[in-house]
Amino acid sequence: MIQRDKAISICNKFNITLPSDFWNVMRQYVSLLRENSKKARLIAPLEIEKIWERHIIDSLSILLFYEIGDGDAILDYGSGGGLPGIVLAAARKKAHFTLAESVGKKAEFLRMAAKVLELDNVFIFADRVQHIHNKFNLITIRATGPLTKTIPDAIKHILPDGKVAIWAGPKFLSKIEYWNNFCAKRKSTIEVEFYPDRWSETHRLAMAFVVPMKNRKIADK
Numbered sequence: 001m002i003q004r005d006k007a008i009s010i011c012n013k014f015n016i017t018l019p020s021d022f023w024n025v026m027r028q029y030v031s032l033l034r035e036n037s038k039k040a041r042l043i044a045p046l047e048i049e050k051i052w053e054r055h056i057i058d059s060l061s062i063l064l065f066y067e068i069g070d071g072d073a074i075l076d077y078g079s080g081g082g083l084p085g086i087v088l089a090a091a092r093k094k095a096h097f098t099l100a101e102s103v104g105k106k107a108e109f110l111r112m113a114a115k116v117l118e119l120d121n122v123f124i125f126a127d128r129v130q131h132i133h134n135k136f137n138l139i140t141i142r143a144t145g146p147l148t149k150t151i152p153d154a155i156k157h158i159l160p161d162g163k164v165a166i167w168a169g170p171k172f173l174s175k176i177e178y179w180n181n182f183c184a185k186r187k188s189t190i191e192v193e194f195y196p197d198r199w200s201e202t203h204r205l206a207m208a209f210v211v212p213m214k215n216r217k218i219a220d221k
Helices: 002-013 022-040 051-064 085-091 104-116 147-155 170-174 176-184 213-220
Strands: 073-077 096-100 122-125 136-141 158-168 188-194 206-212
Touching (some): 002 022, 022 051, 022 104, 051 158, 051 206, 085 096, 085 104, 104 122, 147 176, 147 206, 158 170, 170 206, 176 188
Parallel strands (some): 096 122, 136 158
Antiparallel strands (some): 188 206
16 A cells, blocks of 8 residues: 555645545545456556556646636546546546546446446546537546547537646657647647656656637736
8 A cells, every 4th residue: 555655645745635535436446447457458457556656646647737626527538447537536526527438348447437436427428529519628638649639639629718638748748849830720729837846756747738729818818
């Protein structure tokens, strides 16, 4: 349980406020991932051993920069095993989460996990994002690609004052000029927020937010 204790310590250090039952819910969730990962191809075996910091803490990274409000509509694009969708749904129970996953076995796992963990604020959309008709305050993209496809899809599904959050590593940041131009052609811009020192030991360095240009202009006034 050393990893879990370290994760709790990190969140306390950076003032990440979480429900009182959050870590118990995560303990159950990690057990579900361990039991079902191989069958549903949720996460690599070596990653399971580092799951608390590599995945649970990393999923919470967005809360350093963006506060998910009560009643907000969140879409987790290509949710896979629920990282970050399940984690954030447990962290912000008054927001509404749609976990989009088109792979059948993974969608089945997400349904089971949401039921076992009693996450009534989670809806599983077992199809491609292109078939969703709703729009969202926030769309999360973590380890889902290619970004040349997922970013345009996400932009089409955000509300005028919404944002798309991308978990960004060195490769993405090394091509930030390319991505700025890519988003500008789609009437959006990118805002990069770097992780504070000692937040986590993942390869990711920052959170990149794709913001509609109209939203950016209003925010800058």
